[in-house]
Amino acid sequence: xxxRSLGLWLAAAAGYAFLYLPLVIVVVYSFNDSRLxxxxxxxxxxxxxxxLHNEEMLAAAGNSLLIALVASLVSTALGTMAGVAMHRYRxxxxxxxxxxxxxxxxxxxxxxxxxxxxxxxxxxxxxSVALAHIAFCVGFVAIVVRSRxxxxxxxxxxxxxxxxxxxxxxxxxxxxxLIMPGVIAGALMAFTLSIDDFVITFFTAGAGTVTLPxxxxxxxxxxxxxxxxxxxxxxxxxxxxxxxxxxxxxxxxLGTQEEKP
Amino acid sequence: xxxxxxxRLGKWLVSGPPLLYLLVFFAVPTLIMALASFRTPGEFGxxxxxxDEVGALDLxxxxxxRLIAEPVYAQVFLKSVWYALVxxxxxxxxxxxxxxxxARSTKKYRNxxxxxxxxPFWSNFLIRIYAWMIILGPQAALARxxxxxxxxxxxxxxxxxxxxxxVLVCLVYVHLPFMVLPLYANLEKHDQALLDAAxxxxxxxxxxxxxxxxxxxxxxxxxxxxxxxxPALGMFAxxxxxxxxxxxLIGNVIxxxxxxxxxxPFGSVLSIVLTVAALLLAGLAAWVGRxxxxxxxxxxxxxx
Numbered sequence: 001x002x003x004r005s006l007g008l009w010l011a012a013a014a015g016y017a018f019l020y021l022p023l024v025i026v027v028v029y030s031f032n033d034s035r036l037x038x039x040x041x042x043x044x045x046x047x048x049x050x051x052l053h054n055e056e057m058l059a060a061a062g063n064s065l066l067i068a069l070v071a072s073l074v075s076t077a078l079g080t081m082a083g084v085a086m087h088r089y090r091x092x093x094x095x096x097x098x099x100x101x102x103x104x105x106x107x108x109x110x111x112x113x114x115x116x117x118x119x120x121x122x123x124x125x126x127x128s129v130a131l132a133h134i135a136f137c138v139g140f141v142a143i144v145v146r147s148r149x150x151x152x153x154x155x156x157x158x159x160x161x162x163x164x165x166x167x168x169x170x171x172x173x174x175x176x177x178l179i180m181p182g183v184i185a186g187a188l189m190a191f192t193l194s195i196d197d198f199v200i201t202f203f204t205a206g207a208g209t210v211t212l213p214x215x216x217x218x219x220x221x222x223x224x225x226x227x228x229x230x231x232x233x234x235x236x237x238x239x240x241x242x243x244x245x246x247x248x249x250x251x252x253x254l255g256t257q258e259e260k261p
Numbered sequence: 262x263x264x265x266x267x268x269r270l271g272k273w274l275v276s277g278p279p280l281l282y283l284l285v286f287f288a289v290p291t292l293i294m295a296l297a298s299f300r301t302p303g304e305f306g307x308x309x310x311x312x313d314e315v316g317a318l319d320l321x322x323x324x325x326x327r328l329i330a331e332p333v334y335a336q337v338f339l340k341s342v343w344y345a346l347v348x349x350x351x352x353x354x355x356x357x358x359x360x361x362x363x364a365r366s367t368k369k370y371r372n373x374x375x376x377x378x379x380x381p382f383w384s385n386f387l388i389r390i391y392a393w394m395i396i397l398g399p400q401a402a403l404a405r406x407x408x409x410x411x412x413x414x415x416x417x418x419x420x421x422x423x424x425x426x427x428v429l430v431c432l433v434y435v436h437l438p439f440m441v442l443p444l445y446a447n448l449e450k451h452d453q454a455l456l457d458a459a460x461x462x463x464x465x466x467x468x469x470x471x472x473x474x475x476x477x478x479x480x481x482x483x484x485x486x487x488x489x490x491x492p493a494l495g496m497f498a499x500x501x502x503x504x505x506x507x508x509x510l511i512g513n514v515i516x517x518x519x520x521x522x523x524x525x526p527f528g529s530v531l532s533i534v535l536t537v538a539a540l541l542l543a544g545l546a547a548w549v550g551r552x553x554x555x556x557x558x559x560x561x562x563x564x565x
Contacts (some may be wrong), residue, residue: 011358018355019381019437022392029395038400057512062421078279085276094276097283103543105495106513108294108536109287109518111528115297116290135286138279146539167271196385198498203519216387220502226393232388243383 020185023236030229040181045185047230049073056173057231060215062198064195067126067211069134072191078134079141080183083177087141109136109201124206132204133194140193141186142248147181185250188242270275297322298529310526322528328534334514338534340513344425345421345493350487352440353482355433360444360481361474364451375445382438393431397421397503427503432493439492440485447481448474487546491539510533 029037035043040133065105082098085091096110101109117128160170176183198213205214211237219228268560299320309319328334363374381389396403399420408418412460421427451474459469504510511531518528 005365008358008362012362015355015359015437016377017432019378022389022396022434023381023384025395026332026388026392036394036400037398039402078282081275083277085279087357089272089276094280094283097287101283101287103491105491105512105513106489106493107497108291108532111515111532112294113286113291114519115525115529116286119293127364131286135283138283142279171389189379192383196383202516210340213385213387216385216391217498217502220387220394221390224391224398228391229395232385232391232535236384236388239385240377240380243380 018084026229027233027236029110030233031066032226032229035226037229038225047226048234049082050227051230051234054227056210057212057215059225060212061231062211063126063209064212067130067133068191068194070130071194072187073133073138074130075137075190076183076187078139079186080179082138082142083145083149083182083186084171084179088148098142101136102139102143106136106199107203107239111202124204125209128204128206129201129209129211132200133197135199136197137190140189141183144186144189145179145182148179148250152178176230183250185246188246188249190241192242192246195235264475277416278379294529297525298533300526302524302526305523307523307526312330324524324530327527337509337511337514338538339531341494342538343427344432344510347429347488348436348493349440349486349489351429351433352437353485355437356440356444359441360448363441363445370544375442378438378441383437386435387502387512389435390431390499393427393503394422397427397430410458422503425504425508428508431499431503432496433452435499436489436493439488443484443488444481447478447484451477483546483549487543490546491543494539494542495535 020229025037028040030047031043031045032040032047035220082094086095086098103129109132113132114124117124117131122128157170157175162172167172196213198217201211201214202217205211210218213219215229216231219225289327297308300311301319301321301323303309311319313319314558359378363371363378366374395401398404399422402466403533404421407421411418455473455477456469464472496510499514500508500510501516512535513529515528516530516536518524522528
């Protein structure tokens, strides 16, 4: 038994190394006092300093935050509704519309929305990107909220109704507080998906609007510079924080189901 | 009566807004794209007018005919399928030990090990591509040692970056978590008693794996394969950033049709074919996996 486990351990350790080494290298070289991402020269915070004075990068980060804020708020409202509706009623069309955008190749939604916006004369920019992000975030929020509802006791809402609460009051004072962790987790997830999205943003942003991923894309298309490492490290920290908070609220989010007592 | 009417009202109040949003910003754009595939490209990009000066309706299958007539596009599709297939198999090989280890570990470590597989997936997609630009770069240690070895054999130095190797490594890297998760979910449910029984009957470690564990894990393998294959098939950023001139995949051609050639109808045709291919394969994986759900009967088949 032990002997067999050793080989497994080694293979799995190699797998984890494969997953983490590239990210560690990005972080380590963000503190490296050399323009080349090739070997360690010495410690510096210059790249972070340069980053804070890079107007383009700051503008891109501002756009990304604004879009992510709007997209996560709207998609959380719509996604919570969709999750509740899918849990409570037998629906045909809504589950298909909620789940298909997640299942198809991302590029399809990107080009379909590009055609749609241009034909409707909607200027490509912050608004079109936010509308596109909402479209793919709704499904993720709906899934998280529905799984929260599935693990919940429906009789609580029914009891509130029996005691004379209107459907709206029962939802507001009983259901919503109970599913709140799922709603917040969904919102954080939507925020992360929006701030990280590249493919759909690429097609719907137009020429004038730059988000953080688009800025990173244009920088690495030209050259590898440690400034990209620095912005990557900051973005990774932000995502990590959001996801850890979200997974505390909804353990199913990370596939790590909470053990039932 | 009143209760039922208010129930129906509630149903529409709750499901109406998301339904409306997704109809407008997902279903309608997809249908418009499907229609655009039967139109003629406009002179300056976009689409030609639906009804022209002489009143003829602009609907044709020219772009579909072009897809069949010019073999270069079929070749790009085949190449994309090949890259996605190699990616899927490599992910399977790497994911299996990871999933097996997580499934076997005690509850205390299981969630942590699983979390460690999923976390990289939540870091930005471009950052993960960029990391490989650094690792495979010409001045990095890897390229220098590879070329050092090649030089001792008197061979020309090679470029690791901007090659199909770089594209495949990165494709495997970004998709690996999608293979580990369904595999783990499956392996975790396996009954240790089956393996113990096989061992008692004299089966070697290899026999136990190949004739019990692997057949039982097939539903997880199919699910993981679908989760890896579909996004890998439509990928454009990885070949765009890490690939050489010969590594253009179908996603790159679609991007080029929309943003450079500005031929919407043909770009739409390619997107539709890609999506149909992806959905067919996902359906196939679900269908093949259905017959083998890891039930006790299939365990018996595996032992037979």
